[in-house]
Amino acid sequence: MSQTPFVPESKLPALGTTIFTQMSALAQQHNAINLSQGFPDFDGPDYLKARLAYHVSQGANQYAPMTGVLPLREAIATKTAELYGYKPDSNSEITVTAGATEALYAAITALVRAGDEVICFDPSYDSYAPAVTLAGGVMKRIALQPPSFRVNWQEFAELLSPRTRLVILNTPHNPSATVWQKSDFAALWQAIKDQEVYVLSDEVYEHICFAAEGHASVLAHPQLRERAIAVSSFGKTFHMTGWKVGYCVAPAALSAEVRKVHQYLTFAVNTPAQLALADMLTAGPEHYRELPAFYRARRDRFVQALSTSRLKVLPCEGTYFLLADYSAISDLNDVAFCQWLTKEVGVAAIPLSVFCADAFPHKLIRLCFAKQEATLDAAAERLCQL
Numbered sequence: 596m597s598q599t600p601f602v603p604e605s606k607l608p609a610l611g612t613t614i615f616t617q618m619s620a621l622a623q624q625h626n627a628i629n630l631s632q633g634f635p636d637f638d639g640p641d642y643l644k645a646r647l648a649y650h651v652s653q654g655a656n657q658y659a660p661m662t663g664v665l666p667l668r669e670a671i672a673t674k675t676a677e678l679y680g681y682k683p684d685s686n687s688e689i690t691v692t693a694g695a696t697e698a699l700y701a702a703i704t705a706l707v708r709a710g711d712e713v714i715c716f717d718p719s720y721d722s723y724a725p726a727v728t729l730a731g732g733v734m735k736r737i738a739l740q741p742p743s744f745r746v747n748w749q750e751f752a753e754l755l756s757p758r759t760r761l762v763i764l765n766t767p768h769n770p771s772a773t774v775w776q777k778s779d780f781a782a783l784w785q786a787i788k789d790q791e792v793y794v795l796s797d798e799v800y801e802h803i804c805f806a807a808e809g810h811a812s813v814l815a816h817p818q819l820r821e822r823a824i825a826v827s828s829f830g831k832t833f834h835m836t837g838w839k840v841g842y843c844v845a846p847a848a849l850s851a852e853v854r855k856v857h858q859y860l861t862f863a864v865n866t867p868a869q870l871a872l873a874d875m876l877t878a879g880p881e882h883y884r885e886l887p888a889f890y891r892a893r894r895d896r897f898v899q900a901l902s903t904s905r906l907k908v909l910p911c912e913g914t915y916f917l918l919a920d921y922s923a924i925s926d927l928n929d930v931a932f933c934q935w936l937t938k939e940v941g942v943a944a945i946p947l948s949v950f951c952a953d954a955f956p957h958k959l960i961r962l963c964f965a966k967q968e969a970t971l972d973a974a975a976e977r978l979c980q981l
């Protein structure tokens with residue numbers, strides 16, 4: 596006997612399926628070249644794949660320690676010391692998570708209490724706000740403006756309140772492809788130093804930075820890192836987004852709180868993948884050291900291929916995304932334009948307005964260039980017809 600099912604009142608009533616899932620599905624449906632969702636159409640290093648197979652064959656198939664396997668935490672500590680001049684303690688300050696997404700969620704859940712205010716910078720990555728809402732927090736957004744998307748620190752100071760608990764930033768920034776400079780971190784520190792405010796620094800593209808001064812990590816700032824949770828993702832670094840292994844670095848007291856959430860969100864992360872990543876970091880650090888040059892070549896090829904199109908390409912200082920202004924081509928809004936582009940032109944892209952709470956009237960789309968040269972050339976050829 597069937598009963599009328601209950602329909603729960605949604606805790607996230609305004610939320611639908613992510614734009615990445617939507618656009619990838621549309622791309623597939625229309626057989627379009629998919630430059631929307633950010634993932635490479637090539638594989639990661641053979642050595643990494645071989646090490647995964649090796650560890651599976653050796654029986655490393657049971658639960659990993661809750662915080663991550665020790666060789667991986669040690670390799671992360673070594674890499675962090677090399678890059679940012681600070682060696683976190685591998686036992687108490689590094690936690691391996693199921694992708695950066697889990698680290699972000701665990702950090703927000705651990706830190707944000709009901710009524711707390713969380714400052715973020717729009718356009719902002721789509722996973723932050725739902726986690727803040729579920730924790731009972733209130734989003735306070737600073738709308739960054741193209742083409743530079745720089746933070747106005749006066750505006751930031753005005754938004755700061757006694758209820759501010761957390762600031763969420765992302766550098767190199769998805770989707771704007773801009774980066775924070777050391778001076779931005781210095782300004783952030785000046786603004787929050789006298790208040791109990793924490794920083795969640797999403798640095799998943801830390802190794803895909805083209806800026807002359809390199810990636811400015813929160814971990815390189817001696818005072819800020821005492822208040823910060825820095826998040827990264829091996830999916831981006833090793834071209835393996837499907838492995839979903841990430842991590843966060845934070846002072847012991849903050850890590851302890853993040854781990855309380857992590858242990859009941861996933862408990863532990865895929866064991867053989869962690870061991871393989873530890874081997875890869877130790878045996879092949881040149882992979883991440885050479886990543887900027889690897890992606891710079893793809894960026895430059897794609898920009899060059901688009902130079903005869905009517906798209907106006909914005910500067911790209913980091914990430915594997917390129918922004919393009921299509922106002923010379925169409926009056927459609929960005930969501931409608933991306934749908935049209937996918938269905939009629941055969942190139943899928945991401946509209947920018949979906950990353951903003953306020954109206955974002957700019958005619959900008961995001962194109963992912965983590966693709967084989969042939970894919971980029973084919974996409975550019977279609978875009979140049981417009």
Ligand code: PMP
Nearest residue numbers: 694695696720769799828830841
């Ligand atoms: N933050 C940003 C800015 C991202 O672009 C992504 C994924 N593209 C993530 C977090 C999530 O990373 P992961 O796939 O490791 O969960």
Ligand code: GLN
Nearest residue numbers: 615616631632633634769
């Ligand atoms: N972060 C990826 C992007 O920006 C997508 C990740 C996802 O699909 N959840 O395209």
